[in-house]
Amino acid sequence: MSFEKIIGQETARKILQGLLKRKIFNRTFLFYGPQGTGKFTTALVFSQGINCRNSNDNNPCFSCRVCLLTGNLKHPDLLVIDVGTSGNIKLEDSFRVHDFACTVPLEGRFKIVIIKDAHHFTTEAANNLLKILEDLPEYLAVILISSHPQLLLPTILSRAVKIQFFPLSQEQIELFLLENYEITEGRAHLLSGLSQGSLGKAIDYISGDLLINMRKSVINYLYLLKSNKLVDAFACLGIQDKDSREESLKKLEILSLLVRDLLMYLAGFNHLIINIDLERDIKEICEELDFEKTQECLLFIVNSIKSANDYNVNPSLFWDKITIKIKDYMHA
Ligand SMILES: [Zn+2]
Incomplete structure (x- = not known):
């Protein structure tokens, strides 16, 4: 070094x-x-x-x-x-x-x-x-x-x-992953997109299935909210009071990336979707969704993440509100 x-x-x-x-x-x-x-x-x-x-x-x-x-x-x-x-x-x-x-x-x-x-x-x-x-x-x-x-x-x-110190570009992270890990170009592209400028996060994602599992539960959560199953949606994310701040924040960040992808899909910018391997789910969840409502929803989630960071609080406090808001936006 x-x-x-x-x-x-x-x-x-x-x-x-x-x-x-x-x-x-x-x-x-x-x-x-x-x-x-x-x-x-x-x-x-x-x-x-x-x-x-x-x-x-x-x-x-x-x-x-x-x-x-x-x-x-x-x-x-x-x-x-x-x-x-x-x-x-x-x-x-x-x-x-x-x-x-x-x-x-x-x-x-x-x-x-x-x-x-x-x-x-x-x-x-x-x-x-x-x-x-x-x-x-x-x-x-x-x-x-x-x-x-x-x-x-x-x-x-x-x-x-x-x-x-500034967030790194997706290209810088992608290149680092390809040079230092045995990883396919597709996966390097996906992980560098998901890491949002943090090389540390990208490296974390490489080891273990945590990210994959978490994305799966967040997708299921969105499907359940779409079918108006509030209680099941909550259970599927496995949000618990004992979740650590980091764990809770990770789930929230993955949710924000997926909702961002919904927005990209609705806007017709499919090439900007980060969770590209989940494009089929994204397409399905997007059916009958409204662009502006989805935008409001994303703003709400991003602001919740910001408050959790600014005040150093556990974002599990925000899940009730976020879940109800998303459900309402989906059915507005
Ligand atoms: Zn020396």
Whole structure:
């Protein structure tokens, strides 16, 4: 992995290589943008660049001891904080950062803290972290990673050097899948479309039948709503209160892609259908559907996903409303 191998993200790459050149490390950085777009990978390459012993032209060498250990997350001057099973970054995690930050680097020039999903800080942990950020030791770099930066404390946001990551193009993802996995062109095209700019998602989809099964239940759900079978539709999606936020969000995203495809079909843009292998079902569900109602329906689903993301809530809260809305739109 090197800066050149990071897919897309040219702006981020240029900024970071500029920082490496000017040796500006003693800062809080915020890498933000959609999930699965290379934020953590880039953070590791940047960390390697900061401490590499043989860096060349603002690129780490990837072969010195520091680069190798950093790449394997085993370097003593690197601390990676991730959400635990509780789904939160807790006060004790912020204490780990304090402990790590209070001594000088063991081997590298800098100590580096990478905090994944930084929007999952509890308020007390975030306030405790803020104490370090307000008075950053001269040998410390902190990289916050977040797909929902609006959920971070404004006092943390205002301190950070912000580096934005963008969704990848379908072509970039398709090419990566074809080059790195044994996969047919058709499947690479389908998965890159479904992943909506997130390479992480596309890779997730490759392993396992989760996506296929989930799409099947969402299609059945739409068929059942079309036949006015509200209770069965609900049961078929298997929505449960215990569904995790991620699980629930995934179902909702698949639903939004399928409803988007209904809209494409209704508009006569069949070549823009993402779930192309389900074209027959899409055609059947579309019978007697109204373009404008379907458009309203899609808008409602997209807004629900946005609210779930903006307020960090479990979208299972929205399923009742969404289901009734879709049924009503289908029968309007
Ligand atoms: Zn190196």
